[in-house]
Amino acid sequence: MGSRAKAEGKRAPEIMAALRELRIQLSLLNHQIASHVALKDIDVDCFELLTRDGPMSPTALARRAGLHPATMTGILDRLERGGWVTRERDSADRRAVAIHPARGRIAEFFRLYAGMGTAVDDICAGYSQADLDLVADFLRRATEAGRVAAEGLAAERPRAFA
Numbered sequence: 001m002g003s004r005a006k007a008e009g010k011r012a013p014e015i016m017a018a019l020r021e022l023r024i025q026l027s028l029l030n031h032q033i034a035s036h037v038a039l040k041d042i043d044v045d046c047f048e049l050l051t052r053d054g055p056m057s058p059t060a061l062a063r064r065a066g067l068h069p070a071t072m073t074g075i076l077d078r079l080e081r082g083g084w085v086t087r088e089r090d091s092a093d094r095r096a097v098a099i100h101p102a103r104g105r106i107a108e109f110f111r112l113y114a115g116m117g118t119a120v121d122d123i124c125a126g127y128s129q130a131d132l133d134l135v136a137d138f139l140r141r142a143t144e145a146g147r148v149a150a151e152g153l154a155a156e157r158p159r160a161f162a
Helices: 003-009 012-036 041-053 058-065 069-081 103-112 114-124 129-156
Strands: 085-089 097-101
Touching (some): 012 103, 041 069, 058 069, 103 114
Antiparallel strands (some): 085 097
């Protein structure tokens, strides 16, 4: 291993610690947001997946969130009761249902994240475009690594808990 690789490797534990702390802080933020809108944390996660990725079937959403379909039913019931989502039947196949985020609620949801958005904008203002490109690339790659790790763990889960 070259000296540069060794020097860079020494930063990896510090970066992992910072990512864990970021995950904790974002989890706490999401918990506060969920409590403001009388939802569970996982409900907020599912609503955010729908607002980001667009309408999808309950099965696709359960798969995307790494949840059992029966668990997703309860989540969707809460989101629908709260006016956060609508279930719309496909006109060609009445059995098929797509979950849509309620447009009027999306702005309300993102308003709750405005403080964090403003803080990130302020942080970004202190960096060059090249630095921001590097950070964005790192975050995309770290996100993908997390997705792959989560899928690996899900594949190892005993079927009784799947």
